[in-house]
Amino acid sequence: MSQAPAAILQDVTKKIGGRTIIDRVSLEISPGEVFGFLGPNGSGKTTTIRMMVGLMALTAGDITIGGHSVKTSYAASAAQVGAIVENPEMYKYLTGYQNLVHYARMNPSVTKERIDEVVKLVGLDGRIHDKVKKYSLGMRQRLGVAQAVMHRPKLLILDEPTNGLDPAGIRELRDYLRRLSREEGTAVFVSSHLLSEMELMCDRVAILQKGKLIDIRSIRGPANKTGEEQIAVFDVDHPENALGVLEGRGDGKLEDGSLVITATREQIADANRILVEAGFKVYGIRTRTKSLEDQFLEVTGGETIG
Amino acid sequence: MANFWNLVQNENMKIYRRIRAWIMLGFVALAPIAISIIYIIASGEFDANNWEMMTLETTILYQLITIFTVVKAADSVAGEFSTGTIKLLLIRPWSRSMILLSKFVALLLFAVVQMVLLFVVTWGINALLFGVNSDASGIIPSGSPLAGHSVWGYVGLMYLYLFIAQLMIIAVAFMLSSAFRSGGLAIGLSIFVLFSGSIITGLLSLTDKAWVKYVLFANIDVTSYLNGSTPLPNQDMTLGFSLAVLAGYFIVLNLISWLVFVKRDVAA
Ligand SMILES: Nc1ncnc2c1ncn2[C@@H]1O[C@H](COP(=O)(O)OP(=O)(O)O)[C@@H](O)[C@H]1O
Numbered sequence: 315m316s317q318a319p320a321a322i323l324q325d326v327t328k329k330i331g332g333r334t335i336i337d338r339v340s341l342e343i344s345p346g347e348v349f350g351f352l353g354p355n356g357s358g359k360t361t362t363i364r365m366m367v368g369l370m371a372l373t374a375g376d377i378t379i380g381g382h383s384v385k386t387s388y389a390a391s392a393a394q395v396g397a398i399v400e401n402p403e404m405y406k407y408l409t410g411y412q413n414l415v416h417y418a419r420m421n422p423s424v425t426k427e428r429i430d431e432v433v434k435l436v437g438l439d440g441r442i443h444d445k446v447k448k449y450s451l452g453m454r455q456r457l458g459v460a461q462a463v464m465h466r467p468k469l470l471i472l473d474e475p476t477n478g479l480d481p482a483g484i485r486e487l488r489d490y491l492r493r494l495s496r497e498e499g500t501a502v503f504v505s506s507h508l509l510s511e512m513e514l515m516c517d518r519v520a521i522l523q524k525g526k527l528i529d530i531r532s533i534r535g536p537a538n539k540t541g542e543e544q545i546a547v548f549d550v551d552h553p554e555n556a557l558g559v560l561e562g563r564g565d566g567k568l569e570d571g572s573l574v575i576t577a578t579r580e581q582i583a584d585a586n587r588i589l590v591e592a593g594f595k596v597y598g599i600r601t602r603t604k605s606l607e608d609q610f611l612e613v614t615g616g617e618t619i620g
Numbered sequence: 621m622a623n624f625w626n627l628v629q630n631e632n633m634k635i636y637r638r639i640r641a642w643i644m645l646g647f648v649a650l651a652p653i654a655i656s657i658i659y660i661i662a663s664g665e666f667d668a669n670n671w672e673m674m675t676l677e678t679t680i681l682y683q684l685i686t687i688f689t690v691v692k693a694a695d696s697v698a699g700e701f702s703t704g705t706i707k708l709l710l711i712r713p714w715s716r717s718m719i720l721l722s723k724f725v726a727l728l729l730f731a732v733v734q735m736v737l738l739f740v741v742t743w744g745i746n747a748l749l750f751g752v753n754s755d756a757s758g759i760i761p762s763g764s765p766l767a768g769h770s771v772w773g774y775v776g777l778m779y780l781y782l783f784i785a786q787l788m789i790i791a792v793a794f795m796l797s798s799a800f801r802s803g804g805l806a807i808g809l810s811i812f813v814l815f816s817g818s819i820i821t822g823l824l825s826l827t828d829k830a831w832v833k834y835v836l837f838a839n840i841d842v843t844s845y846l847n848g849s850t851p852l853p854n855q856d857m858t859l860g861f862s863l864a865v866l867a868g869y870f871i872v873l874n875l876i877s878w879l880v881f882v883k884r885d886v887a888a
């Protein structure tokens with residue numbers, strides 16, 4: 315994993331009217347990863363995204379995309395970005411296709427064949443020649459995704475993309491983003507105020523609160539091999555007694571007749587050995603990563619979201 | 621980077637793919653025909669001078685064209701902000717300056733298209749109804765620097781001078797549209813400039829103060845030079861002077877549009 319980062323945010327700060335809206339946010343997004351940007355409403359997600367795509371100037375810090383600074387070589391950085399910022403506002407009096415032609419003209423790499431390809435990809439082929447004013451919000455989201463990926467950007471930025479999508483649409487988007495990151499190596503930066511969505515979609519999640527980055531967590535994969543705590547569910551013959559035996563080793567409790575402990579990978583192995591040596595029958599152990607919600611509540615000190 | 625003309629094509633698409641652009645062009649094409657026919661019905665005869673009818677209709681419809689173009693100019697930037705489409709427009713690999721320039725170019729083309737249409741229709745319909753009159757002395761005032769010259773030269777210059785005035789009013793509308801991002805304000809104020817120009821010039825002519833000749837309103841209508849007079853009779857003004865003053869205003873207006881558009885954070 316020595317690939318250059320797709321995007322680097324370095325001490326990004328935004329002040330508007332004396333108020334600090336974004337406070338020294340730093341993060342790196344790697345090629346091929348889906349990076350979540352989680353935070354309650356008003357925490358500054360959209361403002362950060364506006365700075366990444368050149369809609370707003372930075373007060374301090376810098377953002378580079380594919381090695382090009384948005385401050386000093388904007389056109390070169392913008393050529394590598396596809397984005398939807400808040401709602402995908404399109405020209406309503408044009409057809410979906412004319413909208414795509416409009417954006418394609420601004421990017422020399424997009425051919426007519428490529429437009430047709432993305433139209434199919436987002437499943438708008440039946441309605442692409444209708445005026446956008448006749449589209450549902452879900453269809454507009456799809457058109458928004460089409461214009462964002464048309465030029466095969468290295469970094470795809472989606473600001474709360476699941477707004478207005480039904481559960482099937484959300485699932486489809488999730489699968490599509492995974493494919494895009496795995497197969498094309500696109501870095502995907504998705505913001506949301508919903509924890510549950512981020513968990514299903516992202517490899518890593520940065521948590522933003524009142525303009526400050528308070529944590530960056532891995533959702534799955536490498537995290538489990540480190541000292542990160544997991545939740546392990548032990549299926550044992552006498553859970554109450556087993557809980558007593560494990561007293562003082564991690565955070566244990568009973569849940570639906572099973573013994574549940576929160577512990578690191580090594581501690582789970584230890585606990586298993588102790589139980590077996592103490593004569594318990596262990597029928598099975600299931601682990602799950604601590605849900606993002608648990609993590610989120612932990613780092614924000616229990617402050618509610620939204 | 622890609623071709624600048626692509627950006628202009630995009631702006632053209634946003635102008636001509638709306639039905640209202642075609643209603644505007646329809647008005648410009650049909651109104652002169654209606655005026656000529658009404659003249660015939662009202663006077664009961666076919667003996668008008670085609671050149672006189674042409675310049676009369678041009679003077680009237682030039683104002684309509686200016687209003688139409690102002691409406692498009694007001695929408696050009698402010699409209700993209702109010703609908704939020706500005707966001708997806710500005711995140712492309714193009715500088716904001718080029719995007720703004722493409723909008724201005726498309727507006728000028730829209731004005732030119734209407735002026736050409738007006739020229740063709742006002743000449744065509746009046747030549748058709750009244751024949752081409754060889755005596756053009758009636759329309760060129762005796763004091764005009766073009767007196768005794770070809771009528772084509774006179775009419776051509778008239779169109780050019782009207783277009784210059786139009787250019788200034790479009791620049792005002794465009795500046796208000798991009799600086800205040802309010803289409804209503806842009807339309808209101810620039811139409812005020814269009815219609816109050818002659819009244820304000822009249823007021824300015826009451827004073828002998830030297831500075832009044834630098835006021836925009838006093839210079840905007842350069843057609844007075846074509847007829848052998850000056851906008852402000854008490855002032856020492858020439859065509860060259862007025863053009864220089866207008867160029868100054870034009871630069872300042874567009875500089876404001878540009879600075880505001882390029883610098884401002886987009887929070888639409
Ligand atoms: N143009 C602006 N002027 C002043 N304050 C703003 C502006 N845009 C956003 N804010 C403030 O910045 C904060 C972050 O907003 P935003 O980035 O939209 O949050 P999010 O997208 O996470 O909901 C909010 O408190 C909002 O009120």
Ligand SMILES: [Mg+2]
Nearest residue numbers: 359360400473
């Ligand atoms: Mg937001």
